[in-house]
Amino acid sequence: MAKGAIKIAPNPKDHGIQAPSFTEVMKEKVAAVNTDQNVSSALMKAVDSGQSDDLVGAMVASQKASLSFSTMIQIRNRLVQAFDEVMKMPV
Template sequence: MSNANIASAQLMMQQLNIHSEMAKGAISVTPNPRDFGLQPPSFTELMKNKVAAVNTDQNASAALMRAVDTGQSGDLVGAMVASQKAGLAFSTMIQIRNRLVQAFDEVMKMPV
């Protein structure tokens, strides 16, 4: 056997052992972030990150469309896909906002 085959066989055995330990319950499949000193992000941080991601998609789409319009790029399909992706991300963000406002209104209407 060559060294590559031996290394491949050893890697496969290690993976099998890990899966075997996971099946026995000896290894936790979902580690707790607090075990590593990490705190899960807050709702505010998650929303800021998603709004920033939607903004990035919108800006990238606009730049691609501008490049196609000015003749700097011939990738019309890529620009259209980016535009659709940005539009879908924005629409999803608006739907999430609407649901949050609706939930807030329902909570405010609850009797105390």
């Protein structure tokens, strides 16, 4: 190591845990949105077929699924916009 060089050490607060990659996080979030959609659909079918009388729970699940899907679409739009901006940068 050269004189005056700074040694970079792992952060002692992370306890050796490595942060997940962006791809892993996005896969998890898309899977969560899919799960919300499936749960909402199942609850709505149960109410429609008379197997359940929990209309409020079905509506809450539907709104949650709708909100999470809208959020995912907005994140996708922002990522595409950021990618376009990077591609337009002069080299």
